[in-house]
Amino acid sequence: MDTQTQFRGLSNELVSKSRLENGSNILTPPKKTPVWRLFLEKFKDPIIRILLIALILSFLVACYQYFTGIESGNVFLEPAGILLAVLLATGVGFLFERSANKKFDILNQINDETAVRVIRNARVVEVGRQDIVVGDIILLETGDEVPADATLLDAVSLQINESSLTGEPSIGKTTNPSQFDKDSTYPSNEVLRGTTVIDGHAVAEVIRVGDATEYGKVYTGSQIENQVETPLNKQLKRLSKLITYASYLVATLIIVGRLIMYFSLHEAPLDWLQLGGFLLNTLMIAVTVIVVTVPEGLPMSVTLSLALSMKRMLSANNLVRKMHACETMGACTVICTDKTGTLTQNQMTVYETVFYALGDIPEKKLELKADDLSRIIKENIAVNTTAFLEKTDPMHLKVLGNPTEGALLLWLNAQGEHYEIIRSSAKMVEQLTFSTERKYMATVVDSFLHPGKRLLFVKGAPEIVLSLCKEIIVDGKEVPAEEYSAHIDQQLADYQAKAMRTLGFAYAEIDKDQEISCFENGQLRKNLPLKYLGIVAISDPVRSDVPEAIQSCLDAGIDIKIVTGDTPGTATEIARQIKLWKEEYTEENRITGPEFGLLSEEELEERVLKLKIISRARPMDKERLVKALQRKGQVVAVTGDGTNDAPALNAAQVGLSMGDGTSVAKEASDITILDNSFTSINRAVMWGRSLYQNVQRFILFQMTINVAACLTVLIGAFLGSESPLTVTQMLWVNLIMDTFAAMALASLPPNEEVMKDKPRKEKEHIIQPTMTRRILSVGFLFVVVLFGLMQYFKYEDISSLKDFDWNLFVQDFFRFSKDGHGFSLYEKSLFFTFFVMFQFWNMFNAKAYKTHGSAFKGIKDCLDGFVLVGLLIVVGQIIIVNYGGQMFSVAPLSLSDWIIITLVSSLVLWIGEIIRFLTPKKSKTI
DSSP: OOOSSSOOOBOHHHHHHHHHHHOOSOOOOOOOOOHHHHHHHGGGSHHHHHHHHHHHHHHHHHHHHHHTTSSOGGGGHHHHHHHHHHHHHHHHHHHHHHHHHHHHHHHHHGGGGOEEEEEETTEEEEEEGGGOOTTOEEEEOTTOBOOSEEEEEEEEEEEEEOTTTTSOSOEEOOSOGGGOOTTSSSOTTEEOTTOEEEEEEEEEEEEEOGGGSHHHHTOOOOOOOOOOOOHHHHHHHHHHHHHHHHHHHHHHHHHHHHHHHHHHHOOSSOOHHHHHHHHHHHHHHHHHHHHHHSOTHHHHHHHHHHHHHHHHHHHTTEEESSTHHHHHHHTOOEEEEOSTTTTBOOOOEEEEEEEGGGOSOOBTTOOOOSSHHHHHHHHHHHHSOOOEEEEEETTEEEEESOHHHHHHHHHHHHTTOOHHHHHHHSEEEEEEOOOTTTOEEEEEEEOSSSTTOEEEEEEEOHHHHHHTOSEEEETTEEEEHHHHHHHHHHHHHHHHHTTOEEEEEEEEEEOTTOOSOSEETTEEOTTOOOEEEEEEEEEOOBOTTHHHHHHHHHHTTOEEEEEOSSOHHHHHHHHHHTTOSOTTOOGGGEEEHHHHHHSOHHHHHHHTTTOOEEESOOHHHHHHHHHHHHHTTOOEEEEEOSGGGHHHHHHSSEEEEETTSOHHHHHHOSEEETTOOHHHHHHHHHHHHHHHHHHHHHHHHHHHHHHHHHHHHHHHHHTTOOOSSOHHHHHHHHHIIIIIHHHHHHTOOOOGGGGGSOOOOTTOOSSOHHHHHHHHHHHHHHHHHHHHHHHHHHHSOOSOGGGOOHHHHHHHHTOOOSOOOOOOHHHHHHHHHHHHHHHHHHHHHHHTTTOSSOTTTTGGGGIIIIIHHHHHHHHHHHHHHHHOHHHHTOOOOOHHHHHHHHHHHTHHHHHHHHHHHHSOGGGOOO
8 A cells, every 4th residue: 555655644734724614523421410419419318308307397396496496506607517417428428529520530431542544744643533624534444443434545455343332243334435335324335443454454534523513513411331230249238238227227216215214214194395395305326326337438438439549550551441340450350461562561672584595594684685686575465564664753653553564664674675665556456454363464466666567565473474385485495395394383482482473475376367366255266376484583571560569460370361363382481581480380271262263161161270372262262251250259350452362352251452553452452551561460450459449448447436326326325315416416426437537538548459369259258257247246335335425425514525434434334323413515525525526536446457567557658638627637636526516416525525525545556566466467457
């Protein structure tokens, strides 16, 4: 294809002019729901609606008491406090959802930055998809997504997947009018935005961009999937139902207990107005206990953890396209990885050339002579390719397209040969692009370097290309292929033992007068007079960080399997270099694609867990491998960068595409590894496991408060005491649990130690036995202390904790007489603050769950998250106690009492620190 001279493309001035006249290549997003409506939707929560009913009833009672002169204007403070708490509960959740949606919008826009190859100023360059304008000349290859509607200028074996628009998975496109399909939905010489190239390549001129494209006309906007029900979601739903039913039971018992105590303490005749107020207060307490207990913060904790993980993983070169993938990576048990670019550097360079036609002496820099065979080799490399070189600056060339083919062009350039001149001067007749099925590429041209001749050039897997040839040219002489094949096989084995990628070259002279195509059914016709020229060895060194990353995954109980199109020798050598292949492994641990295909389903399931390497893999082999592993109960992640990887990426629980992969692969994946590094995959696993651990920490924290709050209020109801925690106070506690704690614990940075654990079992309960023991033990300890304080305040008049009498505390603990008094505002403030500070310090214990060390370990990394939220809780409590007054039923505390409460409540943390210090490292879950 003459892309350098025939198509010059737009100049910079014409690009700017076209953008002004025809617009940019960005789709206008669908109209969004108004912010006010999104906020009102937060009030659809049944619990919030119950609170609103209680608010209305409380307000009506307050109006009655105020306008009849029974109470002063302070009576409106309680309904005002409920209103404030409701607004906080709905407002904070709304703000976090808004923030998450903004992150999603940013991630969605990244697709507009996908690189597209265009011709501008007579040069092939890459620009972002959003920068494409009408009139641009775009280059399309197999696997590319068409960036805008365009008319074909040149096309070779072009097949387009139009399923996104028409439902047709394969449509032939051509520039030949005689081959146009009159019944097709869209013109045969047009390609449309959103469709993908599944075979061949083309040059096209953009005719419509953005909203004017066919895709833009039907565009309804796509959001990154964030509602996928994962195993964790299912676990949380079951847990939420259990807690909800338990809270309903506790609320019912509170109502029954308070009514029993009310009628036992009040003699007839009853004051119906007083009874009505008591019933309303009882109902509000019961409802508030439900609000406090129901874990509505769990979904927000998960969502927030996922959103934070997405943001942080992006900084670690993991672009998460589907939110659930963050979590699922943490449960991964097997990673099926390709080789090139993931395990290796993907910086292909020609290591050695062995062209038998020019002499059987390998040289790293072979000087191509001006004889016929040298010109044939040059033209084969320059013409039989889909890669380009872009001059980024006077000293550097960048490969656009396949890295292996780019390495050949760079090598040719190093010999002082300009591939652009050869390619643009040779007239292409027909072409078969490279595919993983045939493993070679073939191009027929009217030669430029051999005027008057029509030549067929073939390049591909050496053993495949050799099988197509009857003769080998050695030192200018034609030798039967079978006489030299053993020598070639040995050379290939030597290169493959060094993990070299090898390419074989062949050519044939074709009669220009014959009208028969060289191709038949997507393959070379048989009996073509192909002659083998030689091989080129291309090196792609292993990334320096890969062995350590592989070992980290193996230590974490994750099995690694290499699935590659390379030869068995190359694949095994790479596996050895990254320390995946061990000396004790046998042929049972590796297999080739053809052998893999011959396995029955029963044989495959028996062997699949033992396999470490699949070489010469075909497109469907990887997908079959994934499904076989899943049937064995494995959670599978798959890496891929080509169109042929899409089925496996779709089938896996987590598909990992490469940053320089095809658009088809990226669309099929859940996460895109921007730097193609296995280390980034390793970190994705760590993030997923850490996310799950943070959710467990939040559950541990909340369930402990649930036990303490419910039992404290329930005991108070049956003892005839007024509730030690008012409605507004419990709503503040609920805000701490469901919002602030979710913020604090979800924002904890990833924990490297999770990579020392084995993957969690699929049916494992999220509340592990150690968590249950801790929830019950700490929760009951809180209840005992809080009950003691409740009894002490009931029978003693307390104006300062400096006058605290331990003997009276023990005596009052077992005292159940009716001569007690109600709590003063100061006593309510003390009890309320004790309760909140107990939870504040216990949040540090929750942070330390499953860490081998102190709760203060890594605290510097939590300053903008955990520590900041912790300070917010303390500052909020100080403000409420000092300025909450009647609204929160509190009175300002003295500085000495603040100090005493802080020191005493901090024992929760120090006891936890001592237990963690004394617990053996292997069993630390405190």
